[in-house]
Amino acid sequence: MRSVGARRVTVGLVCGVLLLSGCARFDDSASSPFTDEPTPEAAELEPTKPKGPESSTTRPSGPCIDPDPAVVVSCLDTTGGLIELGGYALVAERRTGRILKVTPEQPPVEVARVDVDPAGDGGLSDIAVAPTYGEDGLIYAYVTTASDNRVVRIAEGGDPKPVLTGIPKGATGNRGAIDWVSDDQMLVLTGDSGDPAAAANPSSRAGKLLRVNNPTANGNSPTEVAVSGIGSAGDICLGGDQIWITDRTPALDRLQRIAPDGTVSTAWTWPDRPGVAGCAVTAEGVAIALTEAKALAMAEPDPTTFAVTAPPSVFLANKYGRMLGATAAMDGMIWVSTANKSEGGQPTPNDDRVVRIPPPSSASGGGPD
Numbered sequence: 001m002r003s004v005g006a007r008r009v010t011v012g013l014v015c016g017v018l019l020l021s022g023c024a025r026f027d028d029s030a031s032s033p034f035t036d037e038p039t040p041e042a043a044e045l046e047p048t049k050p051k052g053p054e055s056s057t058t059r060p061s062g063p064c065i066d067p068d069p070a071v072v073v074s075c076l077d078t079t080g081g082l083i084e085l086g087g088y089a090l091v092a093e094r095r096t097g098r099i100l101k102v103t104p105e106q107p108p109v110e111v112a113r114v115d116v117d118p119a120g121d122g123g124l125s126d127i128a129v130a131p132t133y134g135e136d137g138l139i140y141a142y143v144t145t146a147s148d149n150r151v152v153r154i155a156e157g158g159d160p161k162p163v164l165t166g167i168p169k170g171a172t173g174n175r176g177a178i179d180w181v182s183d184d185q186m187l188v189l190t191g192d193s194g195d196p197a198a199a200a201n202p203s204s205r206a207g208k209l210l211r212v213n214n215p216t217a218n219g220n221s222p223t224e225v226a227v228s229g230i231g232s233a234g235d236i237c238l239g240g241d242q243i244w245i246t247d248r249t250p251a252l253d254r255l256q257r258i259a260p261d262g263t264v265s266t267a268w269t270w271p272d273r274p275g276v277a278g279c280a281v282t283a284e285g286v287a288i289a290l291t292e293a294k295a296l297a298m299a300e301p302d303p304t305t306f307a308v309t310a311p312p313s314v315f316l317a318n319k320y321g322r323m324l325g326a327t328a329a330m331d332g333m334i335w336v337s338t339a340n341k342s343e344g345g346q347p348t349p350n351d352d353r354v355v356r357i358p359p360p361s362s363a364s365g366g367g368p369d
Contacts, residue, residue, distance in 0.1 A: 066350045070357055072335070073102040074350035079337035081126030081142070081177070082278065082325030082354065089327065089335055091354055092141065094123035094342070099139060099154075102354050112154045117144045121191075121232070122174035131183045142176040142188070149174050151188055153217050161217035168206040170194035172232070179236040181243070186212045187226070189245055191233040196250070199229050207231065209245060209258075227256070227264050234288075235326070239281030242306055246276040246288060255279070255288060255299055257306060267308040268299055278326035280334055282359045287334050288312065289323035292344075296323060296336065298360055315360050320353065321345060334359050 064075035072089070080092035088103040090111070095118035100108040116123045122144030130138035130153075139154045140163065149167035152160035167176070170193030177189040192199040192207035199207020202225065209227035227245065234246030234253075243258040244267070253270040267286075270276065275292030285300035295317035299308045316323075322345050325337035337354050340347040 064350060066353065068355075070355050071350070072104050072354040072356050073100075073108050074353050076100070076108070076337075076352040076354070078339045078341040078345070078352050079324055079354070080124045081128075082327050082335060082337045083127060083129060084327045084329040084335045085129070086330055089354060090127055090129070090139070091325065091337055092124045092127050094118060094125065094339070097124045097143070099124070099127060099141070104356070112139060114141055114143050114152065114154065114160050115145070117146050117169075119144075120170075120172050120174060122149070122169070125175045125233075126177045126235075128178045128180055128186070131180055140178055140186070142178050144169060144174045149176055149190065149193075150219070151176075151178060151186075151212075151215070153215075162219035163215045163217055164188060164210075164212060164221050164223065165219040166205060168193040168195070168198060168204060170206075173206070175233045177233055177235045177245075179238060181238065184214050186215050187236050187243070188212055188223070189230065189233045189236050189247075192231055196231070199231065202228065209236075226258065226262075234276050235278045237279040237281050237286065237326075237328075239286070242281075242301075244279055244281065244286055246279050248273065248276060255286065255308070255312075257301075259306070267301070267306075268312060275322075277324045278336070280326040280328040282328050282334060283332055284359045287326055287328075287359060289326045289336055290314070291322045291324055291339060294318050294321050294323065296326070296334070296357075313360060316357065320355055321348070321351065325354075329356070332359070333357065 066074045077093040077096050080094035082091045091100050091102055097114040097116040098110050099112040101111050102108045124143050126142040128140045137156050141152050148169050151164040153163050154160050167190050172194040173191035175191050179187050188210040190208050198204040207230040208225050210223040211226050212221045212223050215221040230247045231249035237244045241260045245256050247254055253273050253276040255267045257265050257267045274290040277289040277291045279288045285298050288297045290297055295314045297312040297314050299312040301308050321338050321340040323336050324339040327335050333356050335356050338352045340351040
């Protein structure tokens with residue numbers, strides 16, 4: 001999940017090639033996100049080394065105050081999408097439809113709310129800010145309604161406006177992801193709505209990575225298929241001129257890559273199906289939240305070929321429970337969100353949470369316990 005700065009230039013080249021080639025699965029004025037904020041730069045595969053977590057003394061005790069200094073906020077409902085915006089983040093609550101601004105050592109602030117149908121894995125799956133967010137404060141969201149899955153646009157004080165509607169809805173497979181790759185193009189990752197045949201059907205919007213050019217708030221923005229055959233949608237994460245997507249199929253979980261020439265390749269698979277979800281490109285590689293494995297994985301692509309030839313390392317296992325969202329911060333940290341209150345989770349009194357952590361050091365071969 002997301003950052004929105006200079007990466008638009010490089011990834012815009014990718015999507016331009018995709019368009020030509022026709023390419024071939026997975027919530028006080030200073031507190032308002034609708035005021036001008038600095039625009040974060042892209043998370044590249046080789047940025048400067050990340051800083052470690054802030055050294056912190058003990059926190060005061062009390063309800064919803066986690067003693068772990070890495071925890072940004074506690075006592076959320078089960079989360080959806082997460083995006084870091086330079087010292088603070090926006091996080092979605094999947095079942096409530098709330099979008100919250102979360103900042104270390106401060107209580108969360110609700111900035112928007114969308115009506116959603118949270119049945120199954122539906123609800124408010126993901127969020128992204130517009131390329132013009134610093135000027136207009138526009139937020140985009142992937143949501144499940146009573147009739148479909150869709151992308152909506154949210155302005156301060158206004159009702160959500162439909163951008164892309166009619167994405168099939170099912171008992172499962174409703175999760176989706178969104179991200180901007182240039183000022184005028186959005187990528188939308190849709191689930192298969194529980195129907196793998198729909199994911200393979202070129203006339204269906206289910207189970208696809210879609211390009212949406214010049215999205216407008218009319219519900220019928222034109223789309224083109226970049227990738228088909230997506231299972232339960234995970235996330236889209238961008239780094240340099242590479243596009244990475246995660247998804248879950250009945251047979252395995254996957255990390256896929258789209259190269260600048262439009263070639264789609266499977267970078268890694270997990271036959272044990274640990275529940276790949278959010279992803280973020282960091283200095284060390286691609287970090288992937290593993291919901292069922294209750295951990296993060298780090299895939300390390302070759303710096304030249306971007307091939308992943310070694311099994312992704314696993315860290316933070318069982319420390320924060322079921323992880324869902326992941327986003328790269330400008331300082332090199334990874335922000336993750338949890339989904340312990342969702343079905344199958346074992347929430348603690350402080351769940352659900354947003355946590356800020358350093359990625360593991362590939363040079364030392366280890367990471368946080």
